[in-house]
Amino acid sequence: MSSRMTHLKSHRPQGRVALLLCSLMLGSLTHAEASPSVQMHRVGGGTLSADGWTEAASTLGNFSVRLPCLFNDFRMTPASGEVVMADGVGCPAGAIRLSAVRAHYRDEATASKYFENIATAEKEPGAQIERSTQDGHATVTLRNETDAMCAQARTVRAGASNILLIVEGPRSQCDDIKASATPFLASLKLGIGEVAAVPVPTSLPECPLQLELADGPVQSAFNALPHDAIDQTEEQKCQPATVMTVTIRRQGICRIGDTTMSMASLVTRKDTGAPIELTFGTWYGPDKDAALKAFLESQHARQPISVYARPTSITHDVTTVVRQPGGTLLSLIRPSPGSQGTTFSTVTQLAPANLELVRNLDTCH
Structure with a gap:
């Protein structure tokens, strides 16, 4: 592609584990040269209960999780690629970040392909990957510890979508990350709210290659x-x-x-x-x-x-x-x-x- 396209900046999630898993699960969304549009439903949403946690229900993603912090609730729509849209909730709890993102693909076969990419991904140093199920849904869980960071992440298969749950932070917070990950990963519930219909592509015109490059x-x-x-x-x-x-x-x-x-x-x-x-x-x-x-x-x-x-x-x-x-x-x-x-x-x-x-x-x- 021409060098004159470099002004279109790439959109990449922060964090080594988030980048690895999101790039596998979301595919073109995380590598798109044009940043996806973001629709923010709530900022600082939720009410913390006596235990310091709150129920975070995605407005359009048809899922909920429990989080130990007030959360943002959003939808990302990529400019192109195999991900039709992605719904997420997330928040920082001190130095720890927790997020849950549901990526909606064009069809179930595409969602399955990205899930298997995660399940068979080459392990990074210090990483452990294991398959399991959660409420009848296939899951892949990754645990990773390095000298600099600590993270736990789980990807859940759900029809034409995958749901990625991540808890990550600096190595010094590893004990707190492990403690938060257990209730967070187990808290996922499906069937909250409605998922907006996936747009059906309309008939596209032919690209105007037949025209000479003349003015007008x-x-x-x-x-x-x-x-x-x-x-x-x-x-x-x-x-x-x-x-x-x-x-x-x-x-x-x-x-x-x-x-x-x-x-x-x-x-x-x-x-x-x-x-x-x-x-x-x-x-x-x-x-x-x-x-x-x-x-x-x-x-x-x-x-x-x-x-x-x-x-x-x-x-x-x-x-x-x-x-x-x-x-x-x-x-x-x-x-x-x-x-x-x-x-x-x-x-x-x-x-x-x-x-x-x-x-x-x-x-x-």
Whole structure:
């Protein structure tokens, strides 16, 4: 993906154990380049009883736990990926943090896949992983102690969702963490409140790859694409100065063949608004990448890599180069072998006349 996308910051949970488990359970949510939207239902909710604990019922997550502190109650909605939404409650109890997050996936098979990823994850030093059941639901419990931290976490399978319960804090608080973890993990109850219906993806339009990069039609087609979030960044240090507009939609923006694209970006000249480069992206997967390649090559003649004179850092990732009628160039770019973190397959469109300009922009950035 172009270096001009780096202004989209990644969203990652704090804490080593939280990062390990959340990245496995939530998948693309924790690695998404666009931060998920957050709907806060309550801040400092609950009433502490005589024992210092309170019942924390998720407003929309259909679960509750007991917590030794007043809690926040929220829903996160990612911009794209396999997690449709995530409902959570959590709070700090001194130096200890407790949280419960229910990740809702598109279907039960996807939820099961992420659960098994956790159950078979390679143990970190000092970690113990064990399978069990809780109220008829399969669980995986992790206990981890290092020189710096102490944590206990449990993942519970529940239909098309997984529920992650975490208690973690500094190594000096390990005794208190163990004492809190036992009643906290055992307190999970399902069936509190209602889970909002999972959105059903609507029929998506075809991505406007058939349009030449001429002033007017491309901008209109780009602006008409459905989206959940939009971001615009001006780059004035490059010459000529450009504006990059990025749109993202969790259910998909448009489709190329049968492949749903979740991100679109349009680079235009700041002075004239003329389009320079149009890109569509989807989370990388070998099957999706192969489907994009097959579709593009079925529609357009493949060209030698020499016709697409991009910088080396980008051209070595190009898997297909095709020329549309009228000369517009398309490239299918996938991540380099060994790429870490969020990876995309992107289909980029630009006119041959803009090749040198795009090269200069990449160098500038």
